[in-house]
Amino acid sequence: MHKDLNWAIGGEAGDGIDSTGKIFAQALSRAGRHVFTSKDFASRIRGGYTAYKVRTSVDRVESVVDRLDILIALTQRTVDENLDELHEGSVIIYDGERTTMQDLEIPEGMIGLDVPLKSLAEDAGGAIMRNVVALGVACEVASFPIENLDESLEKRFGDKGTAIVDNNKEAARLGQEYVEETYDHAFEYELETTDNDYVLLNGDEAIGMGALAAGCRFYAGYPITPATDVMEYLTGxxxxxxxxxxxAEDELSAINLALGAARAGARAMTATSGPGIDLMTETFGLVATTETPLVICDVMRSGPSTGMPTKQEQGDLNQLLYGGHGEVPRFVVAPTTVAECFHKTIEAFNLAEKYQLPVYVTSDLSLAVTEQTFAPEEFDMDEVEIERGNLVEPGDVESWQNDQGQFQPHYPTEDGISPRTLPGTAGGAHMTTGLEHDELGRRTEDTDVRIDQVDKRSRKVETAVEREQWDYREFGDADSDVLLISWGSNEGAIREAMEFLDDDGVSVRFLSCSYMFPRADLSEEIESAEEVIVVECNAGGQFADLLEHDTLSRVDRINKYNGVRFKADELASEIKDVLATGAEVTA
Amino acid sequence: MSSDVRFTDFKSDKQPTWCPGCGDFGTMNGMMKALAETGNDPDNTFIVAGIGCSGKIGTYMHSYALHGVHGRALPVGIGVKAANPELEVMVAGGDGDGYSIGVGHFIHAVRRNMDITYVVMDNRIYGLTKGQFSPTSREDFETSTSPEGPKQAPVNPLALALAAGGTFIAQSFSSDAQRHAEIVKRAVEHDGFGFVNVYSPCVTFNDVDTYDYFRDSLVDLGEDEDHDPTDYDQATEAILDSDAEYQGVIYQDEESASYNEAHGLTENMADIPDGAPEDAMDLVREFY
Structure with missing residues (x-):
């Protein structure tokens, strides 16, 4: 008997695929089983193939696999799209009374269950419940106690009244009974239930919940797949x-709204995906150079341009690390799991305020659409600490004023972190600007002040590197010669891949990185491994480039950033200095 | 808010670099007077400025202020006000900032009706880049980028505001110091989006829309006893009248709720606890 199951329902967008899949996933979760879901979908409201897939086990599941045991197919295309994943013994549930499904050919070796889903649904009170009939069928095939469906049906339809809930429960039972009575096949599944309580949520919801836990009070955004769930979660x-x-009317506005709220002292956030990040990049430099704490979430999808809006990619790393003209520090954090989406969002708010800069939290489509089970203790709200950084108490404002009583919001402190007053604080009034500014926040082109301010902003990074943990998660065999390195959402797939490798006698060490900048120095780990493989969901190997950059130390540097071009005589002398000392030179 | 605030308290110690005679001096003075006369002080005031000659205003005034990117001043101001409704928020910009690069935000700011004030220094020219036509330039206005005139209709900002559901639409002239300050003051007092288009002549690059031109052509609706700003039809007629330039509060709708009111924004969002909210585990339990 198989205790694990890979299940899916597929049809056209508009067929209620998502909500049906969610009902089943919730029933499994409520029954104390682990669940990991994924979606195949297209960027359209109706029509086109879409599917909701569920992996379930009593053990933790971290990834999708190329295997489908039970498929509820509402369309022929659902079967065609999943031929690679179906296998001998797979069960296909369909409604042969449906005109488009009459000629469905069940691939050899698979089991077709022709169930009059629509007719049975009508018997229970309405054709609209045909998907729920199919869920009843699936329960029977998987030997999953149907009572577990009831609670999630109540959760889904409770606000529509008990009659609707009861009809749905009846519809599921009609499906179950039909299979029981019509097919005398012994199915090979037995889904156990446990007493464990799990919560089931996706990465966008985890980001939203993290934001609320962290004291985020203002969110501005413009709907975009796959980040919209963050906004929908927070609304209400x-x-x-x-x-x-x-x-907002667009992403240009969204980031400026959030910037305004942040200047007023609110913990503020916006979330978007690649095309929105492009627009927000206009204002990003302003946020950073005015030293405004802001959390910007990029739920990556496939690019460039409109790309493949409903497909997975980790292609924005370079954009987040380097996007925007000029140079200004920002932090980039990439959660590696749905639970990490929660924790890293909280951390991002603290980092943003402690270091007074924008923090990118980048997840991706696969985290956004994955609903995964966790023990509720993984989201321990008692552990949440709010750190607001150098927020000046009203009584201390004077100590940060100059001798003319003017508050200095960009005072070049030793650690680079300046005092911050919120509007409404007496004696703290100040301006700031996207122009290079002095310690008062006023425009300057003075070459010395320019250097002071650039260095001050850079010092915040040095301070953060010293004060914070920029670690990684390590899995596998620490002594292995094979080093796998990855970032972001690939962690689950790699961890399960390691189990397959282990079965084949291949042991690896795996470092899962969530800090993109600042980040851990992996030179030693890389040097000591014989084979280093960097896994990422993009074509160019953006993180691999970064790691190669980090381990290359051949170049000396001459830099100038006071606003004046290189002068020949000065440059010749600096080159000689470098040759003489090997030290870095800053003009 | 202290009652003894003088308008000069809103002045910074930085000397403006505007050209001598620039309309922006008068525009700024009126803004400072309006703020002082409505009982505000620099510590509870937030000025947001865009880019262009007008954008320099945050430097010359004393208050909390942000000088942002071109065209995006309004969303910043709305964000500030949403986060802390106790602050007095004034957004300033020019005709390029507000009606060209930022026109999308202008329309949406008007319809959102957040309780802030928007002052546009309209000189019908791009001054800081040394004289190109702006969205409010006349069709035949010759500039370096329009040798025979832009040959396109100028934007009518008041009509845009009216079409977008504006609740306070006014126009003033920077040189008429007293009226200008009065009109901005009424915009500040308006419970909603107070929009004032200020004729603020550029003495260096615009030899058409000059002080003399406005002095001769402006009709003050405040002196017209028959003009009722709450009368939508009268306002529409004045705003669409292309044969005259009007000064005064042209339209005011005091009935519509501001965004703050409609959305129940009353709290200072900066005040948060040291940890997660007390009932935060309920957020987790929702996912059972």
Missing amino acids: RIERYGGSVIQ
Whole structure:
């Protein structure tokens, strides 16, 4: 008997695929089973193939696999799209009374269950419940106690009244009974239940929940796949804590709205995907150079341009690390799991305020659409600490004023972190600007002040490198000669891949990185391994480039950034200095 | 808010680099007077400025302020006000900032009706880049990038605001110091988006829309006893009248709720606890 199951329902967009899949996933989760879901979908409201897939086990599941045991097929295309994943013994549930499904050919070796889903649904009270009939069928095939469906049906339809809930429960049972009575096949699955309580959520929801836990009170965004769930999650919840969501007219506005709220002292966030990041990049430099704490979330999807909006890619790393003209520090954090989406978002808010800069949190489509089970303790709210950095108390404002009583928001402190007053604080009034500015926040082109301010902003990074943990998660055999390195959402797939490798006698060491900048120095780990493989979901190997950059130390540097071009005589002398000392030179 | 605030308290110690005679001096003075006369002080005031000659205003005034990127001043101001409704928020920009690169934000700011004030220094020219036509330039206005005139209709900002559902639409002239300050003051007092288009002549690059031109052509609706700013039809007629330039509060809708009111924004969002909210585990339990 198989205790694990790979299940899917597929049809056309608009067929209720998502909500049906979610009901099944929730039923499994409520029954104390681990669940990992994924979606195949297209960027359209109706029509086109879409599927919701569920892996379930009593053990933790971290990834999708190329295997499908039970498929509810509402269309012929659902079967065609999944031929690679179906195998001998796979069960295909379909409604042969449906005109488009009459000629469905069940591939050899597979089991076709022709169930009159629509007719049975009508018997239970309405054709609309045909997917729920199919869920009842699936319960029977998987030997999964149908009572577990009831709670998730209540959760889904409870607000529509008990009659609707009861009809749905009946529909599921009609499906179950039909298979029981019509087919006398012994199916090979037996899904156990446990007493464990799990919560089931996706990466976007985890980011939203992390934001609320971290005291985020203002969110502005413009809907974009696959980041919209963050905004939808916060809407209706952030208000409970006195916060607000503004749906902006575009991403240019969204980041500026969030910037305004952040200048007023709110913990503010925006979330988007690649095309939105492009627009936000206009204002990104302003956020960074005015030293405004802001969390910007990039839920990556396949690019460039409109790319493949409903497909996975980790292609934005370079954009986040280097995007925007000029040079200004930013932090980039990439959660590696759905749970990490929660924790890293909280951390991002603290980092943003402690170092007064924008922090990118980058997840991706696969995390956004994956619903995964966790023990609720993994989201321990008692552990949450809010660190607001150098926020000046009203009584201390004077100590940060110059001798003319002017507050100095960009005072070049030793650690690079300046004092911050919030509007409304007496004696703290100050301006700041996207122009290079002095310690008062006023425009300057003075070459010395320019250098002071660039260095001050850079010092914040040095301070953060010293004060914070920029570690990674390590898995596998620490002594292995084979080193796998990855970032972001690939962690789960790699961990399960390691089990397959282990079965074949291949042992590896795996470092899963969530800090893109600042990041851990992996030179020693890389040097000591015989084979280093960097795994990432993009064509160019952007993180691999970074690691190669980090381990290359051949060049000396001459830099000039006071606003004046290189002068020949000065440059000749600096080159000689480098040759003489090997030291870096800053003009 | 202290009652003894003088308008000069809003002045910074930085000397403006505007050209001598620039309309922006008068525009800024009126803004400072309006702020002082409505009981605000620099510590509870937030000025947001865009890019261009107008954008320098945050430097010359004393308050909390942000000088942002070109065209995006309004969203910043809205964000500030949403996060802390107790602050007095004034956004300033020019005709390029507000009606060209930022026109999308202008329309949406108007319809959002957040309780802030928007002052546009309209000189019908791009001054800081040394004299190109702007969205409010006349069709035949010759500039370095329009040798025979732009040959396109100028934007009518008041009509845009009216079409977008504006609740306070006014126009003033920077040189008419008293009226200008009065009109901006009424915009500040308006419970919603107070929009004032200020004729603020550029003495260096615009020899058409000059002080003399505005002095001769402006009709002050404030002196017209028949003009009722709450009368939508009267306002529409004045705004669409292409044969005259009007000064005054042209339209005011005091009935519509501001964004703050409609969305129940009353709290200072900067105030948060040291840890997660007390009932935060409920957020987790929702996912059972």
